[in-house]
Amino acid sequence: MGAGLSGLYTAMLLEDEGFDVQVVEALPRVGGRMFTLDHDGGYTEGGGQQIGASYARILDVAASLGVPLYAEAGRGPSTAHFLNDQWEAGAFTVPQFPTAFQSTPPSSVLFRLLASEPGFESAEGWLDAAPELDISAQQFLTQRGFSPDAQALVERTLNANSLETYSMLNLHRTWQLYQQSGGMGVSQYVEGGSQRLPEAMAASLARPVRTNSPVASVDVNSTYCELKVGRETLRSTHAVCALPLPALRRIEGLRSLANSALTEAISDIPYTQILQIHMQSQAAFWDADNLGPSMWTDTELERIFADTGRDGSLTGFHRGWINGLGVEPWVALGQQAAPRRYLKQLAELRPSTQGALTPLAYVDWTETNPYAGGAYYHWKPGQAGRLARRMSDPIGKLHFAGEHLGILHTGMEAAMESGERAALAIIEG
Ligand SMILES: Cc1cc2nc3c(=O)[nH]c(=O)nc-3n(C[C@H](O)[C@H](O)[C@H](O)COP(=O)(O)OP(=O)(O)OC[C@H]3O[C@@H](n4cnc5c(N)ncnc54)[C@H](O)[C@@H]3O)c2cc1C
Structure with a gap:
């Protein structure tokens, strides 16, 4: 269930191995968090768009389905900063910041601090993070001399909900991935809009994706899985739940089947609003x-x-x-x-x-979107070590995929990585 990248990739891999697959999707469109809005004279992106140079599965699927990509051009347009009641077109000063950071844009402060500190040496290093790397961004900034006023400025456009509930582990992980892919090339974008990629993936499947079909409940026993969609019951030998965690909160029956890690993840892992x-x-x-x-x-x-x-x-x-x-x-x-x-x-x-x-x-x-609940997940301090390894455990024949289950990657490629893991577990299982 779920026609985002993770669900569609799982379906493609299972079909390649001869399985008869039906993808069930709540919305009238496929793509999930790959969402392109078409307008007169062009389009805008509502969801994911930047394809990192290390996104091997995304690049491979786009190439094999003939979905054209194009490379990022330059650094993008210049940014005007409005700070402390005035506009600054070029160089600016942030008096709230410690002296060495007063000309650093608030959105770059955390990365600038990380660049000179030890972090993870490998993509999976975050699974066993030292406690000092798994502290909140609030604690991290306080330790480095940022006052509450300075922190409020950093928080204003943080890619998370608050400094207090955002573990620095997330940022160390992003930084490690960024460094690892350095030299692999520039980021790319899907020609005509990101959603064209999941649309091509859906079109490659033998059975059309069943859209407008929100799954309301699941049940699992030793021989089959049952999904309720409206008044209908769908029964299959295996099922893959490729939904973001906030969407799982709404699936009746799931929490009573889930292990303690998945139960905690469903209730507690924050999604950036x-x-x-x-x-x-x-x-x-x-x-x-x-x-x-x-x-x-x-x-x-x-x-x-x-x-x-x-x-x-x-x-x-x-x-x-x-x-x-x-x-x-x-x-x-x-x-x-x-x-x-x-x-x-x-x-x-x-x-x-x-x-x-x-x-x-x-x-x-945001939380008001019942099929997403947020843009992407992030770890609170202390959560990753406790939950990451166990929250993807299958429940009998019910498997899980989704961006939040990527180990080696984040974002789109994490969705693909998790879909591959779910498909392999079924194929080998
Ligand atoms: C604003 C934004 C910017 C982003 N930018 C980037 C970027 O630049 N680079 C990058 O790598 N990543 C980016 N991402 C993240 C990336 O888009 C996601 O990680 C990826 O698309 C997630 O795929 P998924 O399959 O895990 O989940 P989703 O795409 O969320 O797919 C889940 C699907 O399940 C469906 N669903 C939910 N509930 C039910 C139900 N009850 N029954 C049936 N179907 C259901 C949903 O409608 C959805 O189609 C961004 C995301 C957002 C929102």
Whole structure:
């Protein structure tokens, strides 16, 4: 169940070995967190898009299905920073930071600190992390002289929910993967949008994916698995649950079958909350005020990315991107009012955007999205050592896959890695 990368890859591998496979998907589309929104004159990405140079399975599947990729062009557009009540187009000072960091963008502080510290030597090193690498980002920054005000700035656009519940293990892991793939080439993107890859994977399967079919409950015994979809009961010799952990909370019967690690994971592993407001520009507001087209702000607007196309030029699409605890007021406004309020506040902050941007979409990767519950998982301090090795254990003939079960990778490639592991367990089992 689940037609994201992990579920589709499991299905492809099982079919290759002669299994008769049916993928069941809650939404009317395939792709899950690979989500491309088509608009007049182009598209925007709501979910995953950057394919790392070390993503061997993604690269292999894209090549074998004829899905074209293109390489990242350059460093992207310049970013205007709004900090302490003023815009800074170029160099800026963050007086809240310790002296050596006052010209470091708040979004780069944690990586800059990590770069000079010992971390993991291998991709799976995080499984046995030393306790001093598995502390919260809050504790880490406090130890290095960052005041609560300085930490609030780092937290504003952290790719997680809060400094307090974010283990530095996550960042050490990302840093290790980044270093490991250095020299392997640049990142790539799917031509025409990320969702084209899972769509091609789905199209390669013998049986069409059954969309609009949320699985409501599971049951497992020694000979078969039973899934309830609406009034129907689907019975199979094996099943693979390729859903994010928050979506598993809604599957009736699962927690009573799960081992203690999976039960704790389902209830407790945090998923980064993200809300996006997609917009289109009618005028080059960045030329009008000579500030960059992308923005980092210390306000509740958080960040705005100006999208670029394959040649690196601006596409005219922009994505407001709010992370973590900051999503709450926007979620409370809801999908009709939030984009309007977002543009209004932006025009007050940056007058050149007044009338220059039109809202296109509201993309919800928060708890209110029942089939995702968040954008991606991260470990709280102390969780990984206790849960990572055991939460993927099958329950009889019910196996698990998904981004949260990758050991050697994160993101899309973790989804593929976990799908491969589930398929192999069934094939060998
Ligand atoms: C905003 C954002 C940016 C990202 N950026 C990157 C990036 O640049 N690079 C990168 O590598 N990764 C990135 N990722 C992460 C990457 O997209 C995911 O790791 C990957 O797509 C997850 O695949 P999955 O199969 O594990 O889960 P999903 O894609 O979530 O698939 C699960 C599927 O299960 C379905 N489902 C849920 N509940 C049920 C149910 N009850 N019954 C049936 N079906 C159900 C869902 O609808 C979904 O289709 C990003 C993610 C987001 C959200």
